[in-house]
Amino acid sequence: MTKVRDSGMPAAEQWESYFDAAGILESLGCRDLNGDAVEFGCGYGTFTIAAAQMMLGTIYALDIDPRMVTATAERVSRVGLQNVVVEQRDFVAEGCGRESQSASLVLLFNILHFEDPVGLLREAHRVLRLGGLVGIIHWNYDEHTPRGPPLNIRPRPQQCRAWGEDAGLRWVRNESFPGSPWHWGMVLKRS
Ligand SMILES: C[S@@+](CC[C@H](N)C(=O)[O-])C[C@H]1O[C@@H](n2cnc3c(N)ncnc32)[C@H](O)[C@@H]1O
Numbered sequence: 001m002t003k004v005r006d007s008g009m010p011a012a013e014q015w016e017s018y019f020d021a022a023g024i025l026e027s028l029g030c031r032d033l034n035g036d037a038v039e040f041g042c043g044y045g046t047f048t049i050a051a052a053q054m055m056l057g058t059i060y061a062l063d064i065d066p067r068m069v070t071a072t073a074e075r076v077s078r079v080g081l082q083n084v085v086v087e088q089r090d091f092v093a094e095g096c097g098r099e100s101q102s103a104s105l106v107l108l109f110n111i112l113h114f115e116d117p118v119g120l121l122r123e124a125h126r127v128l129r130l131g132g133l134v135g136i137i138h139w140n141y142d143e144h145t146p147r148g149p150p151l152n153i154r155p156r157p158q159q160c161r162a163w164g165e166d167a168g169l170r171w172v173r174n175e176s177f178p179g180s181p182w183h184w185g186m187v188l189k190r191s
Contacts, residue, residue: 002064002090002092002093003064003065003090004041004092004111004113004114004115005113005114005115005149005153006113006149006150006153007041007110007111007113009043009044009068010147012044012046012071015043015044015046015147016044016046018146018147018180018182018183019046019047019179019180019183020177020179020180021046021047021049021050022050022053022054023177023178023179023180024047024137024177024179024180024183024185025047025050025051025054025135026054027175027177027185028133028135028137028175028185028187029133029135029187030051030054030055030105030135031054031055032054032055032056033054033055033056033057033104033105033133034056034057034104035056035057035103035104035105035129035132036057036058036059036060036098036102036103036104036105037051037055037057037058037059037060037103037104037105037106037107038059038060038062038096038098038103038105038106038107038124038127039051039059039060039061039062039106039107039109040062040091040096040106040107040108040111040120040124041062041063041064041091041109041110041111042061042062042063042068042069042072042086043063043068043071043072043110044068044071044072044075045061045068045071045072045075045076045086047107047109048061048072048075048076048084048086049075049076049079049081049084051105051107052076052081052083052084053079053081055083055105056083057083057104058083058084058085059083059084059085060085060087060096060097060098060103061084061085061086061087062087062088062089062091062096062097063086063087063088063089064088064089064090064091065088066088069086069087069088072084072086073086091120091123092114092116092119092120095123095126096123096127098127099127100126100127101126101127101128101129101130101132102127102129103127103128103129103132104128104129104131104132104133105128105132105133105134105135106124106127106128106132106133106134106135107134107135108120108121108124108134108135108136109135109136109137109138110137110138110139110148112136112138112155112160112163113138113149113153113154113155117155117160117163118163118166118167121134121163121164121166121167121169121188122167122168124167124169125167125168125169125190128190129190130190130191131189131190131191132189132190133172133187133188133189133190134164134169134187134188134189134190135185135186135187136160136164136185136186136187136188137177137180137183137184137185137186138154138155138160138183138184139154139182139183140182140183140184141154141155141156142182145182146182147182148182157174157184157186160186161186161188164186164188168190169188169189169190170188170189170190170191171186171188172186172187172188172189173186173187174186175187
């Protein structure tokens with residue numbers, strides 16, 4: 001089992017007070033996107049639910065932690081969403097389990113402080129169809145954020161862009177989120 005370092009979570013209400021999930025997904029271009037999405041590390045389903053409500057395809061929400069899988073699955077059924085598959089899976093050891101070039105979107109949210117970010121981005125590249133997008137968000141590189149991994153492992157946007165390019169992805173744009181002041185975002189593309 002290869003849990004990403006420093007990927008523990010506070011209580012759901014606290015975690016979700018840090019984001020405007022729908023606003024972030026809108027800014028990254030997810031609204032009405034055709035095709036499926038793969039979410040690496042879905043946590044409480046904070047972004048899973050919002051993505052499923054704005055996208056037309058299926059969201060494959062993966063997490064290694066059974067408590068997170070249960071939390072997300074319960075939420076999906078409470079809201080009555082039909083387009084989410086929640087799976088307990090170690091994406092480090094096993095990859096995401098989806099066919100190559102089968103997805104239109106990969107979500108790498110608060111996860112790229114991982115020991116092997118380029119490996120993860122290569123897996124994102126593999127699963128994306130041509131023209132497919134990677135949405136990345138992470139905590140600002142700032143010691144005053146209310147949470148986030150230690151600064152010595154917290155990636156900056158420029159670093160994530162370079163990792164993405166190493167993995168064969170093309171940088172599209174950076175984003176900031178008015179409703180989520182502690183985070184920055186980025187869109188990469190498989191072209
Ligand atoms: C910091 S949380 C972020 C959750 C979600 N992306 C969000 O931003 O709300 C990271 C999540 O990744 C999961 N995770 C860590 N290592 C993993 C692995 N190897 N395979 C699958 N999930 C993993 C953790 O259990 C945790 O739920």
